[in-house]
Amino acid sequence: xxxxxxxxxxxxxxxxxxxxxxELGRLQGELNGILGWIEQLNEVDVTGVEPLTGxxxxxxxxxxxxxxxxxxxxxxxxxxxxxxxxxxAVPKVVE
Amino acid sequence: xxxxxEGSTGSWEVVIGLEVHAQVISRxxxxxxxxTDFGAAPNTQVSFVDAAFPGMLPVINRECVAQAVxxxxxxAAHINMVSRFxxxxxxxxxxxAGYQIxxxxxxxVGAGTIEIELADGSTRAIGVTRLHLEQDAGKSLHDQHPxxxxxxxxxxxxxxxxxxxxxxxxxxxxxxxxLRKLRTILRYLGTCDGNMEExxxxxxxxxxxRPHGAxxxxxxxxxxxNSVRFVMQAIxxxxxxxxxxxxxxxxxxxxxxxxxxxRGSTRSMRSKEDAHDYRYFPDPDLLPLVLDEAWVxxxxxxxxxxPDARRRRFIAQYGLxxxxxxxxxxxxxxxxxxxxxxxxxxxxxxxxxxxxxxFAALNRTGRGIGDSPVSADALxxxxxxxxxxxxxxxxxxxxxxxxxxxxxxxxxxxxxxxLRQVTDAGAIDAAVxxxxxANADKVGEYRGGREKLFGFFVGQVMKAMAGKGNPGLxxxxxxxxxxxxxx
Numbered sequence: 362x363x364x365x366x367x368x369x370x371x372x373x374x375x376x377x378x379x380x381x382x383x384e385l386g387r388l389q390g391e392l393n394g395i396l397g398w399i400e401q402l403n404e405v406d407v408t409g410v411e412p413l414t415g416x417x418x419x420x421x422x423x424x425x426x427x428x429x430x431x432x433x434x435x436x437x438x439x440x441x442x443x444x445x446x447x448x449x450a451v452p453k454v455v456e
Numbered sequence: 457x458x459x460x461x462e463g464s465t466g467s468w469e470v471v472i473g474l475e476v477h478a479q480v481i482s483r484x485x486x487x488x489x490x491x492t493d494f495g496a497a498p499n500t501q502v503s504f505v506d507a508a509f510p511g512m513l514p515v516i517n518r519e520c521v522a523q524a525v526x527x528x529x530x531x532a533a534h535i536n537m538v539s540r541f542x543x544x545x546x547x548x549x550x551x552x553a554g555y556q557i558x559x560x561x562x563x564x565v566g567a568g569t570i571e572i573e574l575a576d577g578s579t580r581a582i583g584v585t586r587l588h589l590e591q592d593a594g595k596s597l598h599d600q601h602p603x604x605x606x607x608x609x610x611x612x613x614x615x616x617x618x619x620x621x622x623x624x625x626x627x628x629x630x631x632x633x634x635l636r637k638l639r640t641i642l643r644y645l646g647t648c649d650g651n652m653e654e655x656x657x658x659x660x661x662x663x664x665x666r667p668h669g670a671x672x673x674x675x676x677x678x679x680x681x682n683s684v685r686f687v688m689q690a691i692x693x694x695x696x697x698x699x700x701x702x703x704x705x706x707x708x709x710x711x712x713x714x715x716x717x718x719r720g721s722t723r724s725m726r727s728k729e730d731a732h733d734y735r736y737f738p739d740p741d742l743l744p745l746v747l748d749e750a751w752v753x754x755x756x757x758x759x760x761x762x763p764d765a766r767r768r769r770f771i772a773q774y775g776l777x778x779x780x781x782x783x784x785x786x787x788x789x790x791x792x793x794x795x796x797x798x799x800x801x802x803x804x805x806x807x808x809x810x811x812x813x814x815f816a817a818l819n820r821t822g823r824g825i826g827d828s829p830v831s832a833d834a835l836x837x838x839x840x841x842x843x844x845x846x847x848x849x850x851x852x853x854x855x856x857x858x859x860x861x862x863x864x865x866x867x868x869x870x871x872x873x874x875l876r877q878v879t880d881a882g883a884i885d886a887a888v889x890x891x892x893x894a895n896a897d898k899v900g901e902y903r904g905g906r907e908k909l910f911g912f913f914v915g916q917v918m919k920a921m922a923g924k925g926n927p928g929l930x931x932x933x934x935x936x937x938x939x940x941x942x943x
Binding site: 446 | 501504600745
């Protein structure tokens with residue numbers, strides 16, 4: 362599998378990372394290198410093996426349905442570039 | 457008789473599938489301990505997990521899982537004992553993490569069924585494809601400032617169930633019936649309050665059209681429609697738009713659209729062109745969700761009687777028509793109310809009073825069954841007064857209206873206003889004689905063959921007795937007097 366420059370551009374756009382045209386070639390090479398390395402895993406026969414989604418083989422821990430958090434709007438908003446009263450304020454995004 | 461839309465080239469069938477987002481009833485959010493109450497001050501119900509502060513980890517709320525399982529069981533659906541959470545990636549200002557934790561490849565609930573009832577009395581089984589758990593996003597307010605949007609994250613992280621139907625629906629009516637039935641089931645289960653106005657239940661509507669019997673064509677998704685009526689309107693508007701496109705020789709493009717209720721039409725959401733490239737992958741912060749057989753069995757044992765079962769029981773136990781039973785079970789509180797009234801009494805009379813007089817009174821006073829001015833016990837007591845002939849049917853209606861006004865017990869109203877039915881033969885005879893004497897001309901006409909006048913005499917006698925005469929005794933006395941002097 363190998364990525365073309367258009368795909369690299371698209372991935373960058375979806376991740377909201379600005380990539381200059383001049384950087385595309387280098388990024389394409391690096392990403393293809395990583396993909397090639399991962400593709401080696403395809404050589405392993407995994408027939409009949411359940412997918413492993415984590416290395417910690419314990420059950421998902423659940424918590425009780427109790428309100429234990431919140432009530433700290435100022436802390437939540439502390440890093441906001443801009444706020445309006447209790448709201449985050451962001452450049453207008455509207456349909 | 458199936459629903460079609462006539463175009464210029466022939467008739468078209470409409471194919472509809474619904475994705476319903478139902479907010480789970482729980483105290484805390486799906487992956488954090490922040491509260492879920494509606495209407496709190498902005499950003500006061502937000503934890504650092506919900507606001508996606510670096511390093512914060514999600515821990516799943518057991519009750520939200522239980523609610524999803526209950527809902528699955530209530531939809532007669534397959535419960536997947538192992539499911540998994542994935543990240544659905546997109547950027548929006550009310551999604552702080554840049555991804556929504558959802559279930560993509562392995563949802564908690566698989567295929568199920570919802571039985572819908574249509575106006576003509578027929579029923580149809582609509583397939584449910586799946587139900588999965590996911591986080592809600594925050595809320596954006598766009599109308600507070602000319603160049604800024606305001607973001608409130610109180611809703612961010614609240615648990616949602618996305619319930620996806622098969623493309624089995626064929627008309628706006630069926631889609632409306634499906635939504636109402638789903639809402640009824642969710643309310644019975646207590647897993648979602650079904651309140652579309654507050655946004656705790658929202659629908660995405662997938663619509664396509666095809667000539668009869670032809671294969672499926674491209675569908676469009678109308679996003680975030682927030683009432684049953686709007687869903688039905690959006691389907692028709694979108695279907696008509698697609699028919700116009702096909703008939704003009706064009707092609708319907710798969711896209712996301714918005715329903716404009718004021719204009720009654722849908723429009724494209726062009727800015728979402730990348731929206732479907734969500735790059736799902738398993739959330740590395742969350743292990744697979746493995747359910748315990750015993751726990752699922754315990755949840756199943758705790759389920760209430762569901763609307764379909766209750767409707768069938770009403771038909772069998774109370775001898776009610778299917779339609780009446782359907783109306784009575786649509787809301788759990790109404791069904792409970794009815795059963796309290798009907799217990800040990802005339803079940804059909806009870807149904808008539810609940811669906812007739814009570815519903816009219818609730819409508820008029822703008823109240824719900826929960827804060828009805830007439831309690832189920834009081835209505836039952838009124839039916840008892842009818843059954844033991846303390847009052848007659850006409851007076852019962854008056855007493856009922858007085859109960860709505862005053863909230864008083866029916867026996868108190870009957871006593872105070874002296875509405876007790878008169879069964880004393882002497883009093884009835886006297887009233888009959890007075891009426892006949894005062895209407896000698898009509899008596900003559902009656903005896904001359906105008907038998908329809910009998911009703912007039914009944915009315916006059918009842919009026920003379922202030923409506924309190926026992927109707928059977930009044931009729932008998934009239935026949936006797938009109939007959940015996942009639943030769």
